[in-house]
Amino acid sequence: MASAAQTLGRYRTAAAVVVGLAVIPLVPGLNSSYVLHMLILMLMWSVIGMAWNLLGGYCGQVSFGHAAFFGLGAYTGGILYYHLGWSAWWGLPVGMVVVALGALGVGYICLRLRGPYFALGTLAMGEVLRVTAENLEWLTEGTRGIMLETRTWVAKEPFYYVILAIAVASFVVLEVMVRSKWGYYFVAIREDQDAAESLGIDTTLYKNIALVVSAVLTGVAGAFYTCYMGYIDPEIVFALHDVSIVAIMVVMVGGVATRWGPLVGAVIMILLSEVVRTLPYIGRAHQTLFGILLIVIIIFLPNGVVGDFRKMMRFFLGRSKPAGAGGV
Amino acid sequence: MGKLVKVLGVAVVGTALVASPALAKTLKIGIPLPLTGSKAKFGEIERRSYEIAAEEINAAGGINGMQIELDIQDSQGKPEIARAIAEKLVDVAKQPFLIGAYSSSCSKAIAALAEERKVPYLVVTGAANDITQKGYEYVFRMNPSVEYYTSGFRGFLREVVKPKTIAILYEATDFGTSGSKSMVKEAKRLGIKVVLNEKYESGAVDFKPILSQVKAKRPDVIYMVSYVMDAALLMRQIKELRIDAKLFAGGAAGFAIPEFVENAKDAAEYVVTATLWSPFAPYRGAREFAEKYKKRAGKYPSYHGAEAYSALYVLKDALERAGSMDSEAIKKALAATDLVTAFGPVKFEAKGKYKNQNFMDTLVLQVINGKHEVIWPKKFATAKYVFPIPRWRDRRR
Numbered sequence: 001m002a003s004a005a006q007t008l009g010r011y012r013t014a015a016a017v018v019v020g021l022a023v024i025p026l027v028p029g030l031n032s033s034y035v036l037h038m039l040i041l042m043l044m045w046s047v048i049g050m051a052w053n054l055l056g057g058y059c060g061q062v063s064f065g066h067a068a069f070f071g072l073g074a075y076t077g078g079i080l081y082y083h084l085g086w087s088a089w090w091g092l093p094v095g096m097v098v099v100a101l102g103a104l105g106v107g108y109i110c111l112r113l114r115g116p117y118f119a120l121g122t123l124a125m126g127e128v129l130r131v132t133a134e135n136l137e138w139l140t141e142g143t144r145g146i147m148l149e150t151r152t153w154v155a156k157e158p159f160y161y162v163i164l165a166i167a168v169a170s171f172v173v174l175e176v177m178v179r180s181k182w183g184y185y186f187v188a189i190r191e192d193q194d195a196a197e198s199l200g201i202d203t204t205l206y207k208n209i210a211l212v213v214s215a216v217l218t219g220v221a222g223a224f225y226t227c228y229m230g231y232i233d234p235e236i237v238f239a240l241h242d243v244s245i246v247a248i249m250v251v252m253v254g255g256v257a258t259r260w261g262p263l264v265g266a267v268i269m270i271l272l273s274e275v276v277r278t279l280p281y282i283g284r285a286h287q288t289l290f291g292i293l294l295i296v297i298i299i300f301l302p303n304g305v306v307g308d309f310r311k312m313m314r315f316f317l318g319r320s321k322p323a324g325a326g327g328v
Numbered sequence: 329m330g331k332l333v334k335v336l337g338v339a340v341v342g343t344a345l346v347a348s349p350a351l352a353k354t355l356k357i358g359i360p361l362p363l364t365g366s367k368a369k370f371g372e373i374e375r376r377s378y379e380i381a382a383e384e385i386n387a388a389g390g391i392n393g394m395q396i397e398l399d400i401q402d403s404q405g406k407p408e409i410a411r412a413i414a415e416k417l418v419d420v421a422k423q424p425f426l427i428g429a430y431s432s433s434c435s436k437a438i439a440a441l442a443e444e445r446k447v448p449y450l451v452v453t454g455a456a457n458d459i460t461q462k463g464y465e466y467v468f469r470m471n472p473s474v475e476y477y478t479s480g481f482r483g484f485l486r487e488v489v490k491p492k493t494i495a496i497l498y499e500a501t502d503f504g505t506s507g508s509k510s511m512v513k514e515a516k517r518l519g520i521k522v523v524l525n526e527k528y529e530s531g532a533v534d535f536k537p538i539l540s541q542v543k544a545k546r547p548d549v550i551y552m553v554s555y556v557m558d559a560a561l562l563m564r565q566i567k568e569l570r571i572d573a574k575l576f577a578g579g580a581a582g583f584a585i586p587e588f589v590e591n592a593k594d595a596a597e598y599v600v601t602a603t604l605w606s607p608f609a610p611y612r613g614a615r616e617f618a619e620k621y622k623k624r625a626g627k628y629p630s631y632h633g634a635e636a637y638s639a640l641y642v643l644k645d646a647l648e649r650a651g652s653m654d655s656e657a658i659k660k661a662l663a664a665t666d667l668v669t670a671f672g673p674v675k676f677e678a679k680g681k682y683k684n685q686n687f688m689d690t691l692v693l694q695v696i697n698g699k700h701e702v703i704w705p706k707k708f709a710t711a712k713y714v715f716p717i718p719r720w721r722d723r724r725r
Contacts, residue, residue, distance in 0.1 A: 032419040032420065033415050033418070033419045033445075034412070034415040034416045034418075034419040034420055035419075037411065037412055037415045038412065041408060041412075131500075131529070134500050134527075135527070137505075142500075142505055143500050143501050143502050143504065143505045144456065144458075144502050144505055144506060145433065145436075145502060147436060147440075147458060147462075148440075149462065151440065151444070154444040154445075229407060229408060229411070229437060230436075230437075230440045231407065231433065231436045231437060231440070233433060233502060235433075235501070236406075236407060236433060242406060273409075274412065277401065277402055277409075278401070286364075286402065287364045287404075
């Protein structure tokens with residue numbers, strides 16, 4: 001159990017990060033539309049990363065199909081807009097319900113499977129939904145996609161604060177869940193499902209809880225994507241490599257089952273791909289460089305940047321820091 | 329129009345004589361293109377073509393005395409990255425105009441941004457109909473929208489082929505779906521019965537199940553909307569299954585580029601395709617550009633190349649007439665564009681739902697003796713069409 005001082009310290013860091021992020025749009029030089037676009041993408045990916053982290057990191061159910069939930073959320077907003085003329089923002093609340101139901105369906109099928117079979121099952125679900133969205137033309141407009149006539153705001157700041165609020169809310173939800181009794185159940189399921197079951201944990205129930213919460217948060221990010229980008233088609237929002245795999249990468253790079261891992265991972269992933277892309281000359285090979293960097297991170301920092309923070313510091317500073325510093 | 333070209337020519341030569349390149353300022357032009365990912369092939373064709381145009385323009389004195397420096401950035405074909413590139417160009421580089429992107433989805437992302445930020449955007453290859461149907465004031469498109477891609481081909485069907493039945497196969501993308509939709513509409517108008525209208529996942533390795541359905545229906549015309557690998561594979565498997573029809577036809581894209589003939593080999597013979605452009609298109613500069621491109625890349629460019637090459641000239645023309653680097657002035661100049669490029673005439677018009685859209689004649693090609701020849705419209709033909717085409721078993725092997 002954390003002492004009162006530690007608890008305070010924990011919230012102090014979180015509060016500092018939130019305040020820091022909240023004032024960025026007010027800082028001259030940083031408030032350009034381009035910088036805000038990058039920040040919005042980072043926050044959006046950190047939400048998806050946090051969501052994936054709950055299911056994959058804490059509960060140990062590695063999903064390769066989070067695009068399914070992202071797409072469901074995105075299309076809920078898109079369809080409400082296109083067919084009913086509602087604002088696409090309704091995709092956020094309505095999408096939560098739709099995605100929760102969708103996740104229960106996915107869970108009913110995939111949570112019977114374990115380990116790699118669960119991964120393959122979710123991968124298939126993502127692809128199934130993509131093909132479905134491509135073919136249900138009366139509902140989804142198929143591959144032509146759905147385009148919003150106009151986006152709600154021209155300026156980036158409102159979008160930025162919306163996604164920041166979503167990110168903070170996700171953070172709080174996960175924090176509460178993971179620090180509660182449920183969090184211990186999740187970890188127990190990850191470490192040994194049979195042992196957890198023998199201790200009287202209803203593993204099916206708790207795996208479903210983790211899946212539904214994870215899916216709903218991902219769906220909210222998807223609905224936000226529709227409002228922000230103003231155009232979706234099945235290949236974009238149900239993409240295996242551009243959504244499902246990136247969700248895993250964000251968490252892997254940042255740190256599996258760590259509090260700040262998804263945020264750090266999202267920042268690194270977005271920043272790295274943007275910086276490497278714009279490097280002169282070698283920028284052409286950015287995909288290759290990016291791949292190599294990821295391999296290096298996974299080999300030398302298997303617990304991610306946050307998980308292996310001390311190891312990394314030791315490497316750079318040449319000596320070990322006294323215990324107690326960092327403490328993630 | 330010819331006069332305008334002459335005037336422009338004089339202007340170009342004039343500036344070339346006056347401006348000394350050593351003193352000239354540079355004009356950096358950022359262009360998002362998919363250089364990696366599944367659309368990289370087309371990004372590469374466009375990159376080369378932009379470079380050829382930039383070199384020519386620089387050799388002739390640049391734009392308003394400024395030498396062009398291209399800054400081609402990889403969008404990976406993803407809309408959010410294309411948007412990031414465009415945001416950066418507007419915000420950081422302060423570029424007063426936007427140009428490029430390959431796919432419709434990237435073009436849509438940039439178009440919405442251009443309209444919001446009031447920066448004129450020249451769409452070069454994004455073909456989905458709705459890009460110029462949103463009433464955007466700052467978005468100009470020089471390529472026809474996908475429903476006009478086949479206007480020439482539809483003329484050919486109407487006047488020469490006169491089929492009773494048609495089977496349509498198309499890939500599951502925005503481009504494929506729009507292509508199939510407009511063909512179904514056209515078939516209805518001409519009283520052609522659509523016996524089959526099937527979508528497939530692009531990148532499939534075996535089309536035989538879908539092709540045996542086609543065979544059973546015995547259509548007069550088999551019409552396919554596909555990118556290059558699928559196009560070649562479809563024709564090879566049609567040959568394997570000995571499916572005969574009066575005409576095999578492709579809806580631009582994969583069928584209209586030289587790789588189609590290379591990959592499909594003799595199965596490509598007599599295949600007809602709609603296209604926007606060919607190296608033998610009857611526009612001034614088309615042939616020269618194609619030869620120049622061939623010298624570098626070893627083969628002729630597809631119409632995407634000609635679009636990119638000509639887009640830079642459209643931009644140059646607009647910037648020179650605008651006389652300033654102000655977005656509003658450039659927008660006004662673009663709207664008044666009336667230019668004949670190597671790609672064809674460019675003029676932005678409002679028609680029906682469209683706004684700032686270029687409308688032009690499209691061509692029909694047929695593979696004859698292993699080469700793409702223009703067969704339609706008749707006034708542009710480089711060879712007489714072969715119709716009806718011989719059955720597979722009657723062909724020499």
